[in-house]
Structures are given as C-alpha cells and as structure tokens.
Amino acid sequence: MKLSAELRDFSARIGHDFADPELLIRALTHGSISSATRPDNQRLEFLGDRVLGLVMAEALLEADPQAAEGVLAPRYNALVRKETCAAVAREIDLGAVLKLGKSEMVSGGRRKEALLGDGMEALIAAVYRDGGFEAAKALILRLWGTRVQTVEADARDPKTALQEFVQARGEPTPRYEIVKRDGPDHAPRFTIAVVLASGERAEAEAGAKRQAEQAAAKALLERLET
Known part of the structure; x- marks a missing residue:
C-alpha cells in the first residue's frame, strides 16, 4: 500500500x-x-x-x-x-x-x-x-x-496548587464558576472564574472547561504568590 x-x-x-x-x-x-x-x-x-x-x-x-x-x-x-x-x-x-x-x-x-x-x-x-x-x-x-x-x-497542577495555597491560609476550597460560554457546539469557548472566600478572583478562557479552570487557577495563584 x-x-x-x-x-x-x-x-x-x-x-x-x-x-x-x-x-x-x-x-x-x-x-x-x-x-x-x-x-x-x-x-x-x-x-x-x-x-x-x-x-x-x-x-x-x-x-x-x-x-x-x-x-x-x-x-x-x-x-x-x-x-x-x-x-x-x-x-x-x-x-x-x-x-x-x-x-x-x-x-x-x-x-x-x-x-x-x-x-x-x-x-x-x-x-x-x-x-x-x-x-x-x-x-x-x-x-x-x-x-x-x-x-x-x-x-504542578494549578488547581491543586491553588487549593493547597488557600488551605494553608485557613480558607475553604476555591469555587469555580462559568462566566460565559461562546461559540458553536462543535467549537465552544468557556470563560471560567475562580473565586476565593476572601473575594479574590481571576478569569480565563479556553476551549474546554477544565483548561479554563486550570488557566484561571494559575493566574490567581501567580497573583497571590507575588
């Protein structure tokens, strides 16, 4: 062949x-x-x-x-x-x-x-x-x-790392929310926000919810660590 x-x-x-x-x-x-x-x-x-x-x-x-x-x-x-x-x-x-x-x-x-x-x-x-x-x-x-x-x-998995970071501060587990969903069914785009009990939050967009959650967690973790 x-x-x-x-x-x-x-x-x-x-x-x-x-x-x-x-x-x-x-x-x-x-x-x-x-x-x-x-x-x-x-x-x-x-x-x-x-x-x-x-x-x-x-x-x-x-x-x-x-x-x-x-x-x-x-x-x-x-x-x-x-x-x-x-x-x-x-x-x-x-x-x-x-x-x-x-x-x-x-x-x-x-x-x-x-x-x-x-x-x-x-x-x-x-x-x-x-x-x-x-x-x-x-x-x-x-x-x-x-x-x-x-x-x-x-x-380091960003969601796990963020959870460990906030728990070390005595705070509850971060909450993830779908802010927006755009695009057709075959190519969706998700905007996800991660929110802490303290009110701190970050958003990220990706083609899959898990990717957007990880990106949001990474963005917030970097902000917190600096």
Missing part, C-alpha cells in the same frame, strides 16, 4: 519513513470511520501510551540523576498527560490528517483534545511497531523537544 501525498508529507514532517504504510494509516483512523476492513487506532493508542511512558521515565532519570521519586512523579505526569500529547499533535498538525467519520468532522473532531491526544499515542505505537523502540524513542524526544528540561514549571 502506498501513502497519499498528504501522508507522505506528514511522514516527512515527523521524521519517520514508514516501511509499513498501513501502520500510519491505522494510527490515524478514528473509531467513527473504522470498519471490519479498516481497523481504528485504539489498540495502537494503548501501546503508544506505554511506549511514551517508558521513554519519558528514562528521560527524566537521565535529566536529573539526583531527583527523588516524589519529585519525578509530577514531572512524568505532566509530560505524558493527554493535554501534552494533544499539544504535540497540534505542533505537527496531526489533526489535519486524522481519518474521521462525518459526525466527528462536523463536531470539530480535528481540534478535540481527546482525539488529538489519542492520535498522538497511536502514532508513537505505529513508529514503534514499524521501526522498533529506538525509532519511537527518537520520535518522542524530537517532538517533545525541550519539555523534559522545562517540565518543572508545568509539573
């Missing part, structure tokens, strides 16, 4: 020439368009998640030989979480080559966090099955770039 010109360009963009093009096609096939003759990427996603985890665990140990497990764990979680996979997927424009059913295309599937994250993990597995562990490791380290070195800034 030969790849289309679009997929050949994508293959070149990620820096891996597939000996078995079918693996790339399967990695990009969402369940909404799969069939008996066209398997989806779920099994590859399962494998890719494990390959990514091993590569990142090893990379973190090498980057900081003295770090304790309690320090490494949040860094690891920040590097392998779905949001990070989706961010990497956006950088290589993976959404443009995903094979989706009509319903997913109409609902903005090419921009959905979960679909992009799953597709990124499936792509990792496809490279692993095609070229072996070293090829997959090279791909991951290349695409994740400087994230391993700069992960400390992202390792």
